[in-house]
Amino acid sequence: MGLFRSFGTLWVCIELLLFLHIWALGKFPACFKLTQAETSVAGQPYCGNSSDSVNVTINNAADATTLATACPTIWGNVYIEPGSSGDINLDGILNITGSLKPNGDSAEFTNTQITSITSSSLIQIDGELSVYHAPLLQKIAFPNLQRVSYSIFFVDAESLTTVDLSSLETGGGWLRLAQVPNLTTFIYPLTMNTQGDGSVGLTETALTHVNGFTSTPYAFYVANSPFVEGIAVEISETRCLLTSDSSWEWTGSVIFAQNSAAVNISLPNLASTGGQLVLGNCSALSIPALNRVNGTFNMINATFKHLEAPNLGLINGSLNITGSFSG
Numbered sequence: 001m002g003l004f005r006s007f008g009t010l011w012v013c014i015e016l017l018l019f020l021h022i023w024a025l026g027k028f029p030a031c032f033k034l035t036q037a038e039t040s041v042a043g044q045p046y047c048g049n050s051s052d053s054v055n056v057t058i059n060n061a062a063d064a065t066t067l068a069t070a071c072p073t074i075w076g077n078v079y080i081e082p083g084s085s086g087d088i089n090l091d092g093i094l095n096i097t098g099s100l101k102p103n104g105d106s107a108e109f110t111n112t113q114i115t116s117i118t119s120s121s122l123i124q125i126d127g128e129l130s131v132y133h134a135p136l137l138q139k140i141a142f143p144n145l146q147r148v149s150y151s152i153f154f155v156d157a158e159s160l161t162t163v164d165l166s167s168l169e170t171g172g173g174w175l176r177l178a179q180v181p182n183l184t185t186f187i188y189p190l191t192m193n194t195q196g197d198g199s200v201g202l203t204e205t206a207l208t209h210v211n212g213f214t215s216t217p218y219a220f221y222v223a224n225s226p227f228v229e230g231i232a233v234e235i236s237e238t239r240c241l242l243t244s245d246s247s248w249e250w251t252g253s254v255i256f257a258q259n260s261a262a263v264n265i266s267l268p269n270l271a272s273t274g275g276q277l278v279l280g281n282c283s284a285l286s287i288p289a290l291n292r293v294n295g296t297f298n299m300i301n302a303t304f305k306h307l308e309a310p311n312l313g314l315i316n317g318s319l320n321i322t323g324s325f326s327g
Helices: 002-025 061-070
Strands: 038-040 054-058 076-080 085-089 100-102 113-118 128-132 139-141 151-155 162-164 174-178 185-187 200-203 209-212 220-223 230-233 254-257 263-266 277-280 282-286 297-302 319-323
Touching: 054 061, 061 085, 277 282, 282 297
Parallel strands: 038 054, 054 076, 076 100, 085 113, 100 128, 113 139, 128 151, 139 162, 151 174, 162 185, 174 200, 200 220, 209 230, 220 254, 230 263, 254 277, 263 282, 277 297, 297 319
Antiparallel strands: none
């Protein structure tokens, strides 16, 4: 029980480190600096061009339709205003060279009344795709979106049930779904990758299975999702993060914890972790390739009948196993 309580404190620290890291990197890479003053959609919107980037703001469904009809490419950012509402449909837009995200900081977006944000035409976003603090949002669907260059954040949307990113090949540096307790459907290719200095984090969802992923992120975690009963992830390693002061952080962790009471975990290709490995409520565990854990290896409340780790050579920390075993 003491180990479980300690993990609660540890989880808060992990969340804080990850968010501090993304803010330390800055909201936008240097290439996303804009030269054009912010422009609300009114009449014929200005789409920008390759030498003149824009910020376009959307206040309602009509604004979205007007923008999507006029601009196959948005040379800059598309901002969703805090007071926006209804179904935001961006059919017609093929490419956004900046970000698609709320306007302002997260606190200012708490009053949005949007119910969906979709586009069947959008192929690429060169910046960030984010939606947060959207209590009425039920659906996010970009079925033909192939690439998001920077990050994907869908956070604090209690009514969200469906996320469709069924063509996404690259999800940027960060993929983060959190505080979405009714999210039952997350459609994505099993070969979807993340890239850069980022991580995959799925917390507080209603998902039952998490599968796929073939990249080598700086961390991978699935937690506080009480219906997750199966995790089959194809990653081969997680990496340590070399910071600007040349100190190694422990964000290379793999953490699957506080999910359903019995979780079948399969990590067929995982050879090494850059940080700790925490596996909670394992009813079955497959780690045939695991060779190195660069931190503590915790198996909390395990119930599998036997454990085989034929290639495990190094745990750079302690090994802690709790639970009941039979067979």
